[in-house]
Amino acid sequence: MKHWKAYFTFVKPYTKWILLTLFIGVLKFGIPSMLPLVQKYVVDDILLNKSMELQEQVSQLMVVLGATLFLFVIVRGPVEYARQYFAQMITAKILFDLRNRLYSHLQKLSLRYYQNTKVGEIISRFINDAEQTKNIVEVGMMNVWLDAFTLVFVLGFMFYLDPVLTLVSIAIFPLYAIAVKVLYKQLKKLTKDRSAALAGIQAYLHERIQGISVIRSFALERHDQAKLEGVNGNYLKKALAHSRWNAWTFAIINTMTDIAPLLVIGYGGYLVIQQNLTLGTFIAFFGYLDRLYSPLKRLINSSTVLTQASASWERVLELLEEPYDMVDQPDARPLKGGNHGIAFRNVWFKYHEKDPWVLRDISLRIHPGETVAFVGMSGGGKSSLVGLIPRFYDIQKGSLLVGGRDVKEWTMESLRSSIGMVLQDNFLFSGTVRENILFGKPGSSEEEVYEAARAANAHEFILDLPNGYDTEVGERGVKLSGGQKQRIAIARVFLKDPPILILDEATSALDLESEHLIQQSLQQLSRSRTTLIVAHRLSTITHADQIIVMKNGSIAERGTHEELMDKDGVYTQLYSIQNLNP
Structure with a gap:
């Protein structure tokens, strides 16, 4: 019944x-x-x-x-x-x-x-x-x-x-x-x-x-x-x-x-x-x-x-009737604009109840406008950690703060609206280039779309496409190269103009030329924003205010590039493996 x-x-x-x-x-x-x-x-x-x-x-x-x-x-x-x-x-x-x-x-x-x-x-x-x-x-x-x-x-x-x-x-x-x-x-x-x-x-x-x-x-x-x-x-x-x-x-x-x-x-x-x-x-x-x-x-x-x-x-x-794992609290409030700091306080996290811990006792403070990079071997918990900030998952122990309050005190819509993400494999929807950029901020003007594309070093190649901004990208963007897809994804974030930026292996799958263009775009994008970077190539994050070295779900080392190199620890070994040590 x-x-x-x-x-x-x-x-x-x-x-x-x-x-x-x-x-x-x-x-x-x-x-x-x-x-x-x-x-x-x-x-x-x-x-x-x-x-x-x-x-x-x-x-x-x-x-x-x-x-x-x-x-x-x-x-x-x-x-x-x-x-x-x-x-x-x-x-x-x-x-x-x-x-x-x-x-x-x-x-x-x-x-x-x-x-x-x-x-x-x-x-x-x-x-x-x-x-x-x-x-x-x-x-x-x-x-x-x-x-x-x-x-x-x-x-x-x-x-x-x-x-x-x-x-x-x-x-x-x-x-x-x-x-x-x-x-x-x-x-x-x-x-x-x-x-x-x-x-x-x-x-x-x-x-x-x-x-x-x-x-x-x-x-x-x-x-x-x-x-x-x-x-x-x-x-x-x-x-x-x-x-x-x-x-x-x-x-x-x-x-x-x-x-x-x-x-x-x-x-x-x-x-x-x-x-x-x-x-x-x-x-x-x-x-x-x-x-x-x-x-x-x-x-x-x-x-x-x-x-x-x-x-x-x-x-x-x-x-x-499939239950929601996460819902807004009854008294959740919208997160206002402006630059926001982020704090992890003794955070423990695992994906399923019977799984082992993915993150163990993470404590970290990221100040507003600061750039923090996360490095380490695969499986260390880097992507899992940054995925907690937009509340893709909830933590089991500890607390995670954005803008001075626990993320659960903000509405999920406003929290995610304040965060821009550029991933290793960004998803493009079937439709035109323009429509995909507009996902960053639906209703934007033509000039705003062009400006975002220029900032992402994408405007020139888009104009060279058969129909310019009206070119169909195909399902998942199959008609574009990896570098082109990535620059459109970055343009999308430029148009969104969020105060918090998360870059998760954003250039690791690209050739050197594409990586160079995209690195320029990302550096411009990260100005005056709280930026978290998950990186594979250590040469791309030497400028970061903090570098966090992750190992087995815990923080193994932290500091600037110079401080970590002086320690001659895990970071130095990773740097040497990539033959970047002069």
Whole structure:
């Protein structure tokens, strides 16, 4: 019941539209239900009426025909259109709201969640499962009620015509109830299994497309094809199991449905022979029989659709109910502009509860406007440490202060708005160069974009691109070189103009020429800002106010370049390894 209540929060804003659609649907299904009565009247009161003159019979027939033509052609057409349009419009808007809510929720989930969840699984729930949930409204809240109304409406006419024959017609109803109870419980499980298997294909495909260059470089196409066949085969197995059960369901339901007309033909025909039932009534009754079992079959089919929709909604709800690792405190306040200092006080951190400590008892003070570099061997904790400042993760012990207050006392949006990050592998979105720079500060003017690009030494190469700033960069920026992507990422940060700057291995993957240009940009960018640099090449950080040497999650050494060289310790060894010692 809980999961239905959660779905109705999306339905509630459209309650009036749903009621209007139901009313129109009553007209849509009510109009055809009049036809058997018309047939009865024509047969008994016109065609078989021996007391009526031929001319009068023809005249009465034309009147009936004109009235029914008006009702079925002039009135029913607009009613049918309105019913279909409003039903589709409501479900489309509910899906729009649901996906907006899902995306908002995804944006608030921590990086830890994305590290533990396959992207294809998320996309499957966002696209496929969300799409299936529309049947909860379209079928469950509209068609089911309209079919139920049609059943009651038709049964009323049938009891009016002949109560005993009506009871014969519905004698197999209890069998339907048993079939639904037995068949659909298993169908729901099979539907969830099939959806999970489909998500597995999407997750596999997404990952392989992202890594297609690796697959080709190792000539793993055949090996990868075989693995896909395994994943695809799992989906085929689940899909066939679902199809088999679905086929049995339809076969059993349709077989039971065919029994009722045979009972009516037998008993109704006997009554006509005995002259206890008029021929017109028998014809009308048989016409109503189709209108009785058609909505009943639709109700049974609706059970199938709703079972599948319910399974999909449970998968969507699992995503919607994924808890947030980090949220703003109730009294969190926005971090104002200006230069800010940063302080680590006995900070301990690990990514998961059962993991070993990544950072151990880190104490460090960074003054406003100061440049601090973090160096050390891979796995020392450098990137983990700077990733704590924008609250990508929360620490387990100690405290982390920005601007004199614990980071948890600031709203995450304002905290992250005050921080600019340039990473080793900066992500560019598909779109134009201009659009990617504007991610730094949406709504900026053309001149501000150009100024940011000039500051990043990017303006010249951008103008040389086929369409300048309107050049499409491709997915993840594949149409640009590593140095070009990096300079666009730096331009993005220049446009943002944050008081705190984090440079995480920003030049380690570049050639020397690109590195030289980018180093110039980064030095200009770091002026008058609190700057943290994670560096691999020690030659790029000799100017830093402080150099922190990390080893096994702890601070091994700290000081200026000259002070650390004089110590002849870990830093000196790293410097010598890179053959930088003159």
